[in-house]
Amino acid sequence: MRAATGVWRWRRNPLRRTTDLVEAWVALTAAGLLCLLVPLTGWAAGSSAHGSLQRAVRAQQEQRLPTAARVLRLVDVPASGPRTTETAGEQRLRRAVLARWTAPDGTTRTGTLPTARRHATPGDTLALWTDRAGRPVSPPMPPGTARAHALIAGLMAALLTGLTVETVRRLVVRRLVLRRYARLDRAWAAAGPDWGRADTGS
Incomplete structure (x- = not known):
């Protein structure tokens, strides 16, 4: 229709x-x-x-380096690691641990990290991403x-x-x-006074 x-x-006709x-x-x-x-x-x-x-x-992959952190003990304070929307949503499912890791410059760092492991024990190894200064950061964004x-x-x-x-x-x-x-209103107003009269338009 x-x-x-x-x-x-588009057609030429008098009604167009x-x-x-x-x-x-x-x-x-x-x-x-x-x-x-x-x-x-x-x-x-x-x-x-x-x-x-x-x-x-690419910038994140160059500036963020993977390393391993060794769990020293469990802690009850909130983790001081990187907080993203994912970590905030899973905060109640995570544990905080005191861990030690090696910075890119070779120095040893210690800090409180979040972990998704419900039963983390001293001596466990956790995957960790750090910046060039050795501070914990979130993993780089995957290309996908x-x-x-x-x-x-x-x-x-x-x-x-x-x-x-x-x-x-x-x-x-x-x-x-x-x-x-x-335009219809104007045309109707012009023709309205003569509408219905005999011999109108003749």
């Missing part, structure tokens, strides 16, 4: 109004933007986000996670672009409809 209506708007032709052009323009601009915007945003995130991943974030960014940009195009199209069509109604 919509296709038939669109064809009718200027607003019908404008509305057809608006619909064609919006369709072209949805087919071209939306994918290009999503691709550009995703590519930009992917490049930025991959640079961040960076790609997933870039994909989400591209999809969101494409979705927002599509919504913007459709919103603009609807606003333009609404303005055209209001203008059409205004």
Whole structure:
């Protein structure tokens, strides 16, 4: 039905109004933007986000080094290690331990670390990431996670672009409809006084 209506708007006939032709052009323009601009915007945003995130991943991999920490004893105080959204959500499932590890410069460090092990005992070895100064940090972002974030960014940009195009199209069509109604009201006001009289228009 919509296709038939669109064809009718393009055909030359006495019933076609200027607003019908404008509305057809608006619909064609919006369709072209949805087919071209939306994918290009999503691709550009995703590519930009992917490049930025991959640079961040490489920087984190260069600045964060893996090491092993040996558990000295369990502690009851909250862990002073790196806190992320994951560690905050799992805080009640974690234990805090006093551990010792070796910094990249070869010095020995001691500190309180969180561990997911429910039964950590002295002498256990924990995987630990540190910065160049030997401070505990969160692990570097995996490349797969960076790609997933870039994909989400591209999809969101494409979705927002599509919504913007459709919103603009609807606003333009609404303005055209209001203008059409205004012209009908003016035409009715002009013809109204003679409506119903005998020999009107003869």
